[in-house]
Amino acid sequence: MDVIVYHNQACGTSRNTLRLIRNTGVEPHVIEYLKTPPSRALLGQLIKRMGVPVRAVIREKGTPFEELGLDNLALSDEELLDALMAHPILINRPIVVTPKGVKLCRPSETVLDLLPVEAMTDLDKEEGSPFLTDTAIETSQELIDALQTAGLPTDDLNDSGRSFFRYSKLGGSPVGFGGFELYGSDALLRSMVVSPDARGQGIGRNIALLLSRRASDLGARTAYVLTTTAAPFFEAQGFKPISRDEAPAAILSTRQAADLCPASATVLAKPLTF
Numbered sequence: 135m136d137v138i139v140y141h142n143q144a145c146g147t148s149r150n151t152l153r154l155i156r157n158t159g160v161e162p163h164v165i166e167y168l169k170t171p172p173s174r175a176l177l178g179q180l181i182k183r184m185g186v187p188v189r190a191v192i193r194e195k196g197t198p199f200e201e202l203g204l205d206n207l208a209l210s211d212e213e214l215l216d217a218l219m220a221h222p223i224l225i226n227r228p229i230v231v232t233p234k235g236v237k238l239c240r241p242s243e244t245v246l247d248l249l250p251v252e253a254m255t256d257l258d259k260e261e262g263s264p265f266l267t268d269t270a271i272e273t274s275q276e277l278i279d280a281l282q283t284a285g286l287p288t289d290d291l292n293d294s295g296r297s298f299f300r301y302s303k304l305g306g307s308p309v310g311f312g313g314f315e316l317y318g319s320d321a322l323l324r325s326m327v328v329s330p331d332a333r334g335q336g337i338g339r340n341i342a343l344l345l346s347r348r349a350s351d352l353g354a355r356t357a358y359v360l361t362t363t364a365a366p367f368f369e370a371q372g373f374k375p376i377s378r379d380e381a382p383a384a385i386l387s388t389r390q391a392a393d394l395c396p397a398s399a400t401v402l403a404k405p406l407t408f
């Protein structure tokens with residue numbers, strides 16, 4: 135399979151994506167886009183094939199995003215493309231092209247959607263946590279048992295508008311679950327649980343990221359969580375506590391929010407950028 139990676143060697147996610155592709159037995163064609171940037175026409179085509187607005191591939195961190203005023207939502211796609219061509223560091227990475235499509239692969243496991251799904255062996259990211267695969271699931275006894283054991287609610291699992299996933303290591307051993315409820319551009323991340331024997335390896339953090347990306351691909355722009363016990367876990371990943379007054383009505387009227395005692399539950403929010 136022909137695979138092209140627009141790569142930045144200084145970026146951990148880009149390096150992890152290459153590592154994951156190579157673990158599937160594919161040697162990709164690596165383009166260091168800061169040295170040899172794509173033409174304007176090619177970049178425009180790649181973004182079109184991704185099916186996202188130009189803004190979705192712009193990197194803010196470590197770039198002149200702010201000084202160029204690119205937070206101005208009135209800028210057109212053409213003006214944004216001009217900025218990307220003038221400053222290739224603004225192109226987020228890695229962008230991967232395969233016969234199955236084009237994606238900005240953040241988190242790195244996003245690339246698995248673009249590769250042939252074959253038997254894989256367990257592999258760790260550079261920083262030591264295992265790469266994960268996600269599988270969309272219906273409500274199952276296995277999910278209910280895992281949530282109940284962790285003290286998380288299960289009585290609204292079958293309500294509409296929810297998506298649940300099982301997470302496994304690449305070799306197939308299951309490590310946890312997670313889900314979200316989507317309300318337009320707001321997503322409530324929920325039902326995140328890591329098997330007790332798999333905790334403390336970065337799997338929970340990775341599940342939150344993978345869930346956020348799935349929700350973002352369906353239109354979510356802000357992720358919310360409600361928790362009585364795990365606020366520090368989410369704050370370590372960039373979620374900020376907010377007052378109930380600041381939370382959207384749709385999030386407050388979820389059964390999760392309605393059932394939790396306002397005095398003991400924290401609402402946290404995070405803008406979804408990758």
Ligand SMILES: CC(C)(COP(=O)(O)OP(=O)(O)OC[C@H]1O[C@@H](n2cnc3c(N)ncnc32)[C@H](O)[C@@H]1OP(=O)(O)O)[C@@H](O)C(=O)NCCC(=O)NCCS
Binds near residue numbers: 339367
């Ligand atoms: C919360 C939970 C998902 C974390 O999973 P995990 O795989 O152990 O988490 P990670 O290894 O990715 O931890 C990431 C970081 O958060 C910290 N952390 C983990 N759980 C934490 C908690 N409950 N409170 C505070 N910090 C926590 C870790 O120490 C780690 O910090 P570090 O990066 O400084 O080392 C897991 O403990 C769990 O399943 N708990 C029961 C269900 C639950 O509370 N879910 C959350 C509400 S939906």
